[in-house]
Amino acid sequence: MITASEPSWIAPFSGLSPRQFGKLVTVLRRAGADAVRRGRPWSLPLEERTLLVAAYWRTNLTMRQLAPLFGVSKSAADRIIDHLGPMLALQPRKRLAKDTVLIVDGTLVPTRDHGVAEQSKNYRYSTNHQVVIDADTRLVVVVGRPLLGNRNDCKAWEESGAKAAVGTTMTIADGGYPGTGLVMPHRRRKGEELPGWKQAHNKSHKQIRARVEHVFARMKTWKILRDCRLKGDGVHYAMLGIARLHNLALTG
Template sequence: MQIVTAQRRELIEVFTGLRPRRFHRLVRAVHREGGRALAPDRPGRPWALTLEDRVLLVAMYCRTNLTVRPLAPLFGISPVAVDRTISWHGPLLALTPGKRKPGRHQVLIVGGTLVPTRDRTLSASSKNYRFSANLQVLITAETRLVLGVGRPLPGNRNDCIAFAESRIKDACGSATVIADGGYQGTDILMSHRRQAGQDRLPDWKGQHNASHCQVRARFEPAFVRVKNWTILRDCRLKGDGVYWTTSGVAHMHNLALGRA
């Protein structure tokens, strides 16, 4: 007996953070990416769940970080079918690159976040005292929408290096990008620092730092909503799983804001 289904509209917002109308926009996006295709390892055999229920299953997995065993009876399918659904449909929820790159009149904010993961080939012991991956996240300063998520790197990698190696730099276009002081040596706009021998900054630099901090502060509240998804606190997926999970959660975050 299936307990959780997308037909129960009250469950959609609980497990996805989306209202039913926006959830169906997510389902249509997954459909365009090939969500209705049959399982590649079992061609000819249809999925046990509808596309809406499969998308809800992946969202519930990301929201609760439950393993496949407790998820299976909730959706009335086997643990193997749950694993197959997550593996095939999870990457389809990820953000798709925009058709146009940001222009020079736009202001973007970039920041790094550590996602604990059990894949030791992808992670490293980090400052949060856990094996984590460094993911670079790019948002717009005006709308706080997530524009892109960089490829995961070991958590001990500095942000200034991860900015280029994660390929998030390619998504910036010609826009003005601001960040904290961890991006030394890049062309990102950062706050001024005192030089050797300086007791205090000039007034104009202090004013610039104040306005810079006000804009950059928009990153944290936006990303706090993303980090509320439990899977980003202990990701058990391997390989690209950390990437598509973070990108998929960012996609649902954009839809929840009603601007994606």
């Protein structure tokens, strides 16, 4: 069975070192994740429950497949994910330094709950997630509320709450955010060539903006973001939880 008491299981599923994982569990315990509750007590200690949620996000196994690996029933595994998933969610940064530069981009997460998803350019029912990172540290700062996958990024930027969360902080984006006031690459008009300084600016802009693509590449190693079976807010909490684990892995 998989257990958090064996350090070799922690990194493959959570992406954290045993020390980082221990700090996360301590923070969760202080936040009340292990508080005594009415009804049936948890069948696993908090460390095991945290690893179970991380393993589910990492592997996207069904409850029938996941539960025996931790020695619990399918219903118990489901309850653990529903309870602890929201508590692992990344909290948006409340204050940003004046010289902070952010990068925003949207990513599509294939989502089976058609009540929160819509067919998008990847031809699958998906949700659109606006992710904002710090250009310097590559830490995720904000993850907007998921929108229907056919919503374009310039509208999703505002409707997801990402715009309100970052305020007036300088934010870099690709060419899909016209009219938003974000820093975008210069566009070439038909029949014209961009002057050298604009070409140099676009090259620098592209190199910096690529950092958010690198973050997406790391986050998409979590298989739940390739085919999410969770319903309702489940996909949102999974995205926020993975963003938090990503940040913890970077900061040490």
